[in-house]
Amino acid sequence: MISLIRSINSNEDYKKRLILFLKIFIALISGIITILWIILDKAELPNQIFKMIVGVWIMGLALLSIPTPRKEKLPQIFSLVEIIVISCLWLFVEVESKGVEIFMQxxxxxxxxxxxxxxxxxxxxxxxxxxxxxxxxxxxxxxxxxxxxxxxxxxxxxxxxxxxxxxxxxxxxxxxxxxxxxxxxxxxxxxxxxxxxxxxxxxxxxxxxxxxxxxxxxxxxxxxxxxxxxxxxxxxxxxxxxxxxxxxxxxxxxxxxxxxxxxxxxxxxxxxxxxxxxxxxxxxxxxxxxxxxxxxxxxxxxxxxxxxxxxxxxxxxxxxxxxxxxxxxxxxxxxxxxxxxxxxxxxxxxxxxxxxxxxxxxxxxxxxxxxxxxxxxxxxxxxxxxxxxxxPGLESIILFLILLAILTFKPGGLTGEPM
Amino acid sequence: MVTHTNSNKNKQKQSIITKISDLISANQVSISVITVLYLLPLLTNSELSPLRGFINLLSGFMIAGIFALSFDLQLGRTGLLNFGQAAFFGIGAYVTVWCLDPILPSPLGDILNLIPFPLTLVAAIFAGMVVGIVMGATTNRMKGTAFAFIALAIAMLVLEFMELKENLAISGGESGLSVTRPFLLTNWIVYMLMVLFVIFILSLFVILVVKDTRERFAFLFLNFRPRRSAFSYSEKERISSTRVTTSWIIGVAVFILLLILVVPNILDMYLFATDIWFKIPILYWLILTSVLAVYIFVKRLTISPFGRVLSAIAQNEDRVKALGYNTFYYKILSVTISGGIGALAGSLYTVNNINVSTPETFGIGQAINAMLYTILGGLGTLLGPFVGAVLIEFSEWRMVRFLWTFSIDGQWWLVFLGIIYIFIILFFPYGIVGSLQLRSRSLKTRIREGWFNIRETDYWWLTLISLVLILALMLDLENIMKRIVEIFEQIFSLFP
Incomplete structure (x- = not known):
């Protein structure tokens, strides 16, 4: 483990590639899991797994806020598209299950x-x-x-x-x-x-x-x-x-x-x-x-x-x-x-x-x-x-998930200085 | 050849003896403190006494002290402000619950129940270290507030996870889980073993007394020698210079005197006590021993090269990086070690309190407590967290009664506590121990030369007396305060 970390630290190019790979990987996994969840219907899964998935989804959301040079825009675009797709799916499921009027209300x-x-x-x-x-x-x-x-x-x-x-x-x-x-x-x-x-x-x-x-x-x-x-x-x-x-x-x-x-x-x-x-x-x-x-x-x-x-x-x-x-x-x-x-x-x-x-x-x-x-x-x-x-029941956990996700990728906060 | 090896062996033997005697004379203060603390439970017998309750209270204070020390290892040594310290405490507490109780379901199934009691502490330490690795690996690139709040978020996630409806069987929710007390804690054999250990420590203390009297009252012994200055002859010469037997008679007399104080209580405990009576002394000794172990471990750690790197990171991380150290790795290790110690505190908390609930162990109040203890006692001082913990816990416990003696309503206790915090931090901005250490040199020289002419060798008995006085004051504070108030009233009544 430690030797791996050292090798990453010593080799900047390798590190960049690894991070790029990790970003795409996280975005992909979170997208697949979330789409699966929507298809499978949330009632089938126990509540805990559902909450963990929401966490993963927010990790994908957080990928948006990573400051990266132009070459690495790929994961950001990928996760943006994915978030839009997931949001549309979520809207679709909500509207389908409850009707347009109730959803609007x-x-x-x-x-x-x-x-x-x-x-x-x-x-x-x-x-x-x-x-x-x-x-x-x-x-x-x-x-x-x-x-x-x-x-x-x-x-x-x-x-x-x-x-x-x-x-x-x-x-x-x-x-x-x-x-x-x-x-x-x-x-x-x-x-x-x-x-x-x-x-x-x-x-x-x-x-x-x-x-x-x-x-x-x-x-x-x-x-x-x-x-x-x-x-x-x-x-x-x-x-x-x-x-x-x-x-x-x-x-x-x-x-x-x-x-x-x-x-x-x-x-x-x-x-x-x-x-x-x-x-x-x-x-x-x-x-x-x-x-x-x-x-x-x-x-x-x-x-x-x-x-x-x-x-x-x-x-x-x-x-x-x-x-x-x-x-x-x-x-x-x-x-x-x-x-x-x-x-x-x-x-x-x-x-x-x-x-x-x-x-x-x-x-x-x-x-x-x-x-x-x-x-x-x-x-x-x-x-x-x-x-x-x-x-209901998720509102106290979601704030900390958002905090965790944003600080993991932008340690200075939204407008703070990147470290 | 043979003679050569023999002389070598002799040398080794001698060196071990001199090593022990050197160790004793080097740690006079700590040995006297340890002796007093270990002796306390032997002063009670199988009846209800205020001292028994006080010992129970002291063990609670010491757990808080361990927890504060684990916090101080991060903030004081490495410069990491960790708001998520409660996660370690809670994990330690709950792993112990799962290990001790075979009926309760645990996340790992029945494997945890196979661990016998004293090893559950080790299991808890490992669990805390795992949480520490996770926390350290996610927060290693952060500094200052970002670190603090990511740690807080992780701790809160664990808390929320435990408070989910599906996990009520594991966590017990707000009412908490009650554990069956381990068999070893209510066993007279363990009690007797611990008594033997205490007697061993007593004998160390007696050796200390003997050495000290031999040096101090050399003129009383048979082979009278004019007292020379301390620098003129070596330790070996000093030992050979006085006859051993006379001083040992004094030593044995002191030892027997102490035993006479203690033995009736032990016999009483052996003859009349039921199993429950053994719980408080055994737990007290267990907690005291772990306090000593943690204290020595952290002390060695801070002296070691590793600890030096940690304090260098606290001062200037960029420069440490420039020197070629992987600060990333050091910070993770610091969080991990501190997690292990925090989990030990949580585990001892479970054994001591029996009932464990999520808001009490994982809640943000626990982290704030650790912070208060450490800052009040002094950052980066080993003794500071313990002093802060004892001061805060004791004042929280006794404040209401203390206010009653001045006929103030009890509900003002938190106000007075806040005022005390503010005044302490205004006058001791680096904490009590920290601020005193900054001035200690001038204080020491003043005490030595100006006021009382006290030498290094006098410190141990001064500490002994002051520790006993402090303990007596803590045991019976409000009666003493009442007496003082009465005396003042009488004095004031004299002048109409």
């Missing part, structure tokens, strides 16, 4: 749900990406920020309602009152989490600048503190806007049953569409800030090469305070927006932290671009929702 519903989920993920992860890119900190407290944002938004909502209800024209219109209070809640959660972020950065994280391993322990400490304080203050209860417990009017501006009916069985929840639009607006705003303003350009440059930015006379430490506060504030905003959808509870912290990890690594962590995070969150959100709908 399910597909569009999951598309909207998935996009809403991925926008939520993007809102949360953008801050994580900025913090990670600029200062190399794996912020374990980010999920806790997200969770705290939900609770803060809820509290500010109740507080502003108790103030605004005394104004006569708002007091008579509970729907408008609720909407204004919700906006106040979003702003309040953003500001409070931003302030918490500044506090944490100035008091502790700044002292351990450029010591990423020590900072893991620091952020885990903050994760524990925030989790336990939340449990002490609000208890293990789950907050939703369906039933606002401390509210005086008891009406939320958008009930859960608010649905946009496009006809043909395509019915979408309005809040999800609102989430998609909201996420897109914020994303465009952040893109503009990062690409047009001076501070945004400094941050972008700092993510790509912090030493060079330092050499140009800019204090990245000071910029980082702003970035950490922004990251925490974005997490808070995402948490507050998510509450009508996800509910505010303690479990959210851990789950969403893992999503943030996966998205940032897929998008390209070191030297990555902001667009990478956006596309990665769309990939993760869509694949998660589609699997939840079409193949």
């Amino acid at each position: 399910n597909g569009s519903l999951t598309l909207v749900n998935g996009l809403a989920f991925s926008m939520l993920l993007f809102l949360m992860t953008s801050g994580f990406f900025l913090i990670f890119g600029l200062a190399d900190i794996i912020n374990f407290a980010h999920g806790a920020f997200f969770m705290l944002g939900g609770f803060m938004g809820y509290e500010v909502y109740l507080l502003s309602e108790s103030f605004l209800i005394t104004i006569p024209f708002l007091g008579n219109d509970p729907v408008l009152l609720s909407f204004i209070c919700f906006i106040f809640g979003l702003i309040g959660a953003t500001i409070i989490l931003g302030l918490i972020g500044i506090g944490i950065e100035v008091t502790t994280i700044r002292r351990l600048f450029r010591k990423p391993i020590s900072q893991i322990l620091l952020t885990v400490g903050f994760l524990y503190i925030i989790l336990q304080l939340t449990e002490i203050i609000w208890g293990p209860a789950i907050f939703t806007y369906n039933y606002v417990s401390g509210s005086q009017t008891g009406i939320f501006w958008l009930p859960r049953s608010a649905i946009l009916d496009l006809g043909g069985g395509m019915r979408f929840e309005i809040y999800r569409i609102f989430l998609i639009l909201f996420g897109l607006v914020i994303a465009i705003g952040m893109f503009l800030v990062l690409s047009r303003t001076r501070i945004g350009l400094i941050i972008t440059a700092g993510i790509e090469d912090p030493e060079m930015v330092n050499a140009l006379g800019i204090d990245t430490k000071r910029v980082f305070t702003l970035v950490f506060a922004t990251g925490a504030a974005m997490a808070g905003l995402a948490g507050a927006v998510a509450v009508p959808q996800v509910n505010a509870s303690l479990d959210v912290a851990g789950n969403y932290l893992i999503y943030a990890f996966i998205i940032v690594v897929i998008g390209g962590a070191h030297f990555g671009r902001f667009a990478g995070t956006f596309w990665a969150s769309i990939i993760v959100g869509l694949s998660h929702t589609f699997c939840q709908f079409f193949y």
Whole structure:
């Protein structure tokens, strides 16, 4: 084994040929197995084998993203054709078994749900990406920020309602009152989490600048503190806007049953569409800030090469305070927006932290671009929702399969520097 | 010719004896620590006592320490941040389950059931090494975060595989599987064998005491000699210079004194104990022995050329490549060895806990724990992971009661734990042991010359006393804290 590896390392030409051969081999095998699976019908095979095949299929998908010189385009083209064929076959099987209408209904519903989920993920992860890119900190407290944002938004909502209800024209219109209070809640959660972020950065994280391993322990400490304080203050209860417990009017501006009916069985929840639009607006705003303003350009440059930015006379430490506060504030905003959808509870912290990890690594962590995070969150959100709908039980495994496949062939992530 | 060979043999014999005595005098501190740790279970008899529970707790801490050490072998030595460490732990734990229980179905069928108990640890180590090879071979080209997350993905894949509905019979799901306890763990013969081993270690300790007293109190012995400085005569001269018998009388007296402490307990265990009473001491000794084995192995590994290459990779991989080393191969081996040690920790966890479930062993919490232990104790220090593990596990266990003594509500425990982590890492940025090692030289000279005039030979008994004090403090922390609080209250009540 070792001698084989050595011989491969010594002989570059042989290595290239071997890799080319391996690529074609993987693509071929995965294609054959998948086509066999579709022909044989998935019910015949046990569930485990089916899941392994999906894994192989994703390996084939990952072949697409290999950066290779022109001579070696063959496996990429091969796997692209194969993926298109397999997707067509899958569509054909689904449509045949369930009928066109039902397929269209399910597909569009999951598309909207998935996009809403991925926008939520993007809102949360953008801050994580900025913090990670600029200062190399794996912020374990980010999920806790997200969770705290939900609770803060809820509290500010109740507080502003108790103030605004005394104004006569708002007091008579509970729907408008609720909407204004919700906006106040979003702003309040953003500001409070931003302030918490500044506090944490100035008091502790700044002292351990450029010591990423020590900072893991620091952020885990903050994760524990925030989790336990939340449990002490609000208890293990789950907050939703369906039933606002401390509210005086008891009406939320958008009930859960608010649905946009496009006809043909395509019915979408309005809040999800609102989430998609909201996420897109914020994303465009952040893109503009990062690409047009001076501070945004400094941050972008700092993510790509912090030493060079330092050499140009800019204090990245000071910029980082702003970035950490922004990251925490974005997490808070995402948490507050998510509450009508996800509910505010303690479990959210851990789950969403893992999503943030996966998205940032897929998008390209070191030297990555902001667009990478956006596309990665769309990939993760869509694949998660589609699997939840079409193949329940697979949704937790598929994210790690995608992560494994993409990182195996592009270690730097989608936009990161190839190693 | 004959005389020549005879003298050669004599030389060899002498050299072995001097080697042993050299070994003892070189490792005074570690021998005294080992003796105290091995002696602990002999201080309990066949009744319920707080010490028995404490020993059980200590064995849990030591398992955590082994796991942390396996993590440190990657992060501290090779510079690989591995978030998937829980995979090794879980594999070790589940292979042990499958080996020990003949009723439960296992993925390899009945072959695993043929392995007798102590060898199951070896089987678990092999399984962990296989997972390590797979993980290392897929991640060898990555650095930093990419490595961490690929490892995490592999660990999560294993976790998800175990949690599938079809695999519930193998994994037991969230409620977990319960194992029948191995016969050897509840057997009085094994207990007695271990007692013999402990007595052997005690005798080593007694030799240490004898050597030390002979040097220290030379004037007490019959052939009085003026004390010279340590550099003026050699070890052989020193041995021949004092008469052996007198010092040995002292040694035997110490030995008998220790035995008097211990023998009634052993007799009590032999006469009155049922099988279950033997479990905790035997397990404690088993775990302690494996801790020592792993510790010595890792220590030898880091000193060896292989370990040097690993730490060179951690510092600058490109330069190591340029020197002609195949870093690829070294990284895989590092992950593999660490996988074996992690699986050993998981296997001991199964034997200790009896009940094993997937979220507890394969879950991400286990990997985060290993990371916390290592970073808190100090990266790349052999002792650090153990210190971190004991500190964190102990504070998790005792924090609630500790807060009660200050009349603080128990649910604040995690908040205080987080605050403690933050303060420790702010004041010891390289971990407790790591930061102390950085300053140890100035501390040592200060202690030696400025404060107490302590010599190298005094370290062992100082360590002995401080270890006993620490153990006593851990055993009965909140009573001691209560006393202190009461004393303070009395003092404050004096001033109205």
